[in-house]
Amino acid sequence: MKTIWLVIPCYNEEEVLPETAKRLLEIHQKLVNTNKITPQSKICMVNDGSKDKTWSIISKLHNENNIFSGINLSRNRGHQNALLAGLMTAKEYADAVISLDADLQDDINVIEKFVDCFNNGYDIVYGVRSSRKTDTFFKRFTAEGFYKVMKVLGVDVVFNHADYRLMSKRALEGLSEFKEVNLFLRGIVPQIGYPSTIVEYERHERFAGESKYPLKKMLSFAFDGITSFSVKPMKIIINIGIAVFFVSIIMLLYALISKILGFAVSGWTSLIGSIWMIGGIQLLSLGIVGEYVGKIYSESKQRPRYIIQELLNEEDV
Structure with a gap:
């Protein structure tokens, strides 16, 4: 059995966090009971300078059940930096780390498949959307266009993959060697190498709350990714x-x-x-x-x- 940590960046997620914690705990207990992961495996939530009650909810979850771990950043640093903080902390304790968003759009039922792939020798397992049926036409057109533009510009990215992935301790050690401040993890992780595979899943509607990536932020993120990896x-x-x-x-x-x-x-x-x-x-x-x-x-x-x-x-x- 391996020790697996789940890392979830959180920014103003008080509406969805209790339900997210409940569902992830059910998955955690199932994997422990089937001897897929050790009881020392954790669910780690990273508070990225939230202005609501996100950190107090994380603290309460930890006090009630120390399967939940929490990281509180000193200020808002953005999704990618918050995710990196969780990954770099978790690698000191875990054999592998799975990153996912707090909004329950990522299908947590495929976490077991991630673990199975890791046990079969893969250092990196990418969660890839099987379709974009839940997206609007504009969101689907722009998102798929972004991945195609990145490919044309010579950037090695996994099509329809965001930040839902498993990384082994060895892969995380490789990630720690990348020192750039302008983070675009979707472009960095494929550069690490090591054996990798994909797990397809259906992305759901957001359980509650509002998206933290409006159009302006999405365009900025896309442009940041392009200029970070292509000249x-x-x-x-x-x-x-x-x-x-x-x-x-x-x-x-x-x-x-x-x-x-x-x-x-x-x-x-x-x-x-x-x-x-x-x-x-x-x-x-x-x-x-x-x-x-x-x-x-x-x-x-x-x-x-x-x-x-x-x-x-x-x-x-």
């Missing part, structure tokens, strides 16, 4: 610059020939169109370059990705 946008800028340069030469020749032949006519529309087009390309290019420079700036400061304020955990259950 192709920079190469695209170069190619656009070369194309515009040749077009400008052609337009210059056209203007000179028209002048020589006496056909020069003041073209207000073409002039304004050209100014806006070139200006737009320049601003877009500066924005993309600025994003990369900003990442270099963030990485160079080497600030801590998270600070743990409080840890609730007893090794012996």
Whole structure:
């Protein structure tokens, strides 16, 4: 039997947390009773600077049953950093760690399959959505488009996989070697290597509360993932610059020939169109370059990705 920890990042999840704890405890007891995991296995909830009663609920769960462990970050650091804090803490106690969200959208009934795959020698098990029937057309179109764009840009990601995965202690040790501040774990984990497989599951509707990833945050997360793992946008800028340069030469020749032949006519529309087009390309290019420079700036400061304020955990259950 292996010791398995479940790590759940939480931000303002007071509405869903009691039900999440209840269902995960049922899964935990089932796996212990069938000798799939040890009684020392834990359910660890990471409070990412919540403004509601999330941490008090986690503390109460721990006091009532120390199968529940809690990590309280000093301030809100974002989902990826909160998840990393849980993974790096759990790797000191567990043989493998399963990460999942608190909203019960991830099908917890496949956790047993994750454990079986781990026992069969896989260091990383990816939870992959079998379909996106519960998503709106816009969400489905943008999400699948994101994964396809990432592939085109040369980023190694698992299609339709978020952060529902199992990682062995060895894989977590490999993850700890990645020191970047701008975290995009979906892109980092495949770079670790080691044997991996997938488990398909159906994603459910959110049990309660509101999504913590509105459109603006999703777009920011997607752009962060692209710029963290691919320099192709920079190469695209170069190619656009070369194309515009040749077009400008052609337009210059056209203007000179028209002048020589006496056909020069003041073209207000073409002039304004050209100014806006070139200006737009320049601003877009500066924005993309600025994003990369900003990442270099963030990485160079080497600030801590998270600070743990409080840890609730007893090794012996």
